[in-house]
Amino acid sequence: MLKFVLRVLRFSGKYAARLKLSFVLSFIDGIISSVPIVLIWQVIDGALNDTLVHDDILLFTVILVLSLMLRMVLRYWFVLLESGTGYELCERERISLGDKLRRLPMGFFSEGNLGHVTSVITVDLPFIEEMGMDALDKVIGGFATSLIGLIMLFMVDWRIAFISIAAFITAYLLLKALEGVSKRQSPIRQRQQAELVSAILEYVQGISVIKSFNMSGEKAKRIKDAIDSTKDHAIDFEVSLLVPTLLYKLCFAFGTTLTILTAAFLAIRGELSLSLAIAMFMFIFSIYTPATGFGSLSSQLRIMEAGLDRYEALKHLKETEDSPQAAAITSHDIAFENVSFSYDKDRILEKISFIAKEGRVTALVGPSGGGKTTIANLIMRFWDVEEGRVAIGGTDIRQVNNDELLSRISVVFQDVHLFNDTIENNIRFGKSSATINEIVEASKKAKCHDFIMALPNGYGTIVGENGSLLSGGERQRISIARAILKDAPIIILDEATASVDPDNEIDIQHAIGALIQDKTLIIIAHRLSTIQYADQILVVENKHIIEGGTHNELLSNQGRYASLWEKRQKAGGWQIKSRNV
């Protein structure tokens, strides 16, 4: 628990001083909040000795009201320091993480990572922001109250204080045990949760298959079993905490009882004034209250620590090394020189060498998983090569400033991302200084001007979250317009995804045709028919380039490409039929 406090202090950096000041305020607040019990003691004392006078009522009331007002001021100041700091802290962290993200290699932004990062910033950080300071408050406040209580007990009688010390120590040990139980249970719970999520995903993704194959009985049973088992585990978890929680709370029940008994006997033997003994009876109930709450706090703290872990892991990711003295790119021949690359310890490329000439078409073909996409990604420094080098115009791309490198390349993306902004601004993303005329020009080339004009707000139409108000083909063409506007000398194109809209394929083809005019084109090809005129076709298979050349050269080679082409010719105009004709 104190470890958590220290961690938050470390995390808060320059705000730590403000947090520490808030701890001091919390301590003072703790002292003032024991004013009433002292007054009550005085009242009882006065009553027992018959010294209570009418004016005392007024005096005591004034003291009570003053102490309350003082506490209000302290509380406000305290919350301002603590929760206020929480918000500023999270602002700082969000901004610094955002800055960090844009320095990460492109390869980091895969589908899985995107979800993870998003959830860290939008779920974990807010949780820390909302609950972190509250938890801190409870921990610090609890410790302060308990400590002040103990001091006051010592002032009354060391024997009574000793009972509470024993109660606190036993409770602390049980709290450790409690944390141990929930720590042991939490991986089980996580596993269970993961199983539930996977069963649910299978169910919702496969629902159409389930329905059309009449599998509802079997699949509904599987998912319901997973639901039941999640429920059982959740209940088991609570049950496993029940006995330790109970024992933890019983420590304070014993402490309370023993204190009352001891105070009574001390009073009988005259070692404690009667009024103090009675004040003890009252005080003992409030001294344990904050510590009792620690039992349920520990699970909250663990969630927060897990969130902090995830967050800090992100902060420690390696950034792309950028070279500040930018070597200039003077021409656009792309050269792979003995390039080897592994991903997650799997070799993907092994000593690849080739040159894609400026202004020419280089097509990569081969089976999926053979390494085509990786080659394209390495040009953009999604990752850095392991051995060898990738050079553009003779300069190793690692020596080039990152922005400079990317300003030379346009990609027709796998998954087209549009921003929730106007069409105009989405296209302008390609070139910030573009005039509306340039934007319209690019749109016409990309075959999207007509459908844009048919929209009620034309270029001012907001495209919705991730362009959801447009069709796949429309999004695609807008992204091509954006790339046309950027006018980068190198184009990288993945053909598999370049036709998300088969009904309007010809429009997309024309758009791409306009984009690649006079460019250096690298294309990951799936349909051999489209790349017959490529200046260079590279067949990538099993980590290597197994052959390369023009269409005609490769055909006369009688190698892998020739056999693919032959198959393709056979299937070329394939037909759907329901009879053997």
Place this chain on the structure above:
Amino acid sequence: MEIFKKVYAFAEERTQYMGKAIFLLSMGAIFSVIPYYVIYRIIIQLTSRSTEARVYFGAAALILISLVLKNVATEYGLKASHHLAYNTLAGMRKHTVDKLLNMSMGDIQQYGSGELKKIFVENIEAMEMVLAHGIPEGIGNILGIIATLIAMFLVDWRLALLSLAVLPIGMLVIGIMGKNSSQKLGQYYQSSQNMNNSIVEYIRGMAVIKVFTQGDTSFAQYRTAIREYKDFSLDWYKSCWKYMAVYGVILPATWLFVLPFGMLFYQDGSLELAALVLSLLFALAIGPMFIKLVTFIPILPTLTEKYKRIEVLYSEANMKQGHIKGQITDHDVIFENVTFAYKEKDVLKNINFTARQGQVTALVGESGAGKSTVGKLIARFWDVKGGSIKLKGRDIREYAFDTLMESVSYVAQDSFLFDTTIMENIRHGNPKATDEEVVAIAQKARCHDFIAGLPSGYQTKVGEAGDRLSGGQRQRITIARAMMKNSPIVILDEATSSTDTENEDLIQEALNELLLGKTVLVIAHRLSTITHADNILVLKHGEIAAMGTHEELLASSKDYQHMWQRYEATADWKYQTITMGGDAIC
């Protein structure tokens, strides 16, 4: 209260757990009051100078027992309420499972699998805190307040009332806070949502941002959204914190009135010292409960809000099922005057045609013309708005859904496979099939060779195979599965079929095996594949513009001619960066 009824209705054995929880939590509340009374007795003993140790030991034992029982009853009461809460969550999830089975596929696709997963997991999970902690602890707290108040009234009704005096003050402050900050609260929510959207967009768009080297601009926007959020949230919180500091201190300060008035009553002789002490004890005990009461207030609206998101799905219409069961023996599909509208927008108008058994009927048309809808209506993704789709002379809605599905296969764009063995995946087509039959079908579907080549063969789990299965291979497994099902009517969405060069010929062979002798309806996107179809329907703006064979349509239909020209241009298209004729490069 309506919301409790609604939500708890999902829990199995709810009356048992609810009764148990309330009983035990009440017992906990009652036992928590007893020690104070015992202390009162002790004080009376002490002030009467009694020195009999047995009395004090007896009292201490009573206190200990009460405290132990209080804790035991409360913890077990919370356990029962956890049971109730988790049963509720599980019940809601099971209800979601059944709901999806009862809804039509079209409505389900409206949500998308991401959204459905969110309802299933996150939205239902979000209710856990409220159900498992908020409500039981809140109720325990209210019971505690009631028990303590009753005891206080028994001791001295004046002080009991005075201990309540902090409540109206606290509530007044909370009320003023609500009034003064509600406008800022709106801004706060708005800016919080803005910030979340900006973050999501910034992260999802990062690849694009980097490629277009717009890092500085985008980061500036991201930073602005975050700053605004901080400013608005601090603005709101600061306006609240003043009031929170006031009621946070006032509400538990029950002795503020009890102590001075207690002194007054004591001095005028209407209250004994022991009773004053007891009242003060109760006042000290009840104070913290008042603060907890404040945290309980927003629970109902929170629960209502969270449930609302789930309820939207629950209130979707169920698909009406027919009653006719058994095999359908005639497999011509007849559309009679079918009209269909989606969200008030007409999609299909007066569609009339017959898809004959043993023939290929192709649907062509521009995107949005309604061709996919025609196919989906047969599989009852949606139901027609007017007219009728008939099978063997009866509307398809008259058949039990199972029966209809036995006759119809919809081979869709995505080739979804379950994460089990390949053997099981194919067997899903016909659960009674033997291993030998599965292998035989796999051979026909041209997937036996690659399956046999996998390390564990047919026992390979699809998930484990992961990327090793190419798109084309997955597709052939789904074709094998459909073949296994062997339904006489096949609807094929062909958008899928040609991204995988290596397998294209095999997919074609597999498909032709599947379609042999069936009533085939193809939703065609590339005209080349359906030139041999027996009947081609040209759809335009939701209506059949022309109908006939390829040759007939080429001769008679302007629309078809236009589509064919576009198709041919697509097929001839090749990548070239320099504007020269193809011959010049070759």
